[in-house]
Amino acid sequence: MAITPVSELVAQAKARITTLPPDQARAMADAGDALLIDIRDVRELQREGRVPGAIHAPRGMLEFWVDPESPYHKPAFATDKTLILFCAGAMRSALAAATLQDMGVTNVAEMDEGFGGWKDRGLPVEQD
Secondary structure, eight states: OOOOOHHHHHHHHHTTSOEEOHHHHHHHHHTTSEEEEEOSOHHHHHHHOBOTTOEEOOTTTHHHHHOTTSTTOOGGGSSSSEEEEEOSSSSHHHHHHHHHHHTTOOSEEEETTHHHHHHHTTOOOBOO
């Protein structure tokens, strides 16, 4: 059985979503125009640290937390602010942003290079 490689799925997603560099994502969040949404696994947060002020939304719950009709809906996602998703390296976040767009969310983007790019630029990181 042939499957579509994940690299192809990510490339297809990136072709139709908005991708923002980490510095711009930070500036938008600092200005109150965006929410940074960390979709990494909790173990990654514990091991690598967190972006200060970012909302942790595990990848497996993201769609449920965004959907206002879901019993798991989180009010923080009912906003006009841009939801800037990020993971470790901007692959899961690309797929997640595309999925939210498929749900009808128009105020969504992903952060280029993910948390790794954030750290590489020397942007703030909190440790647990």
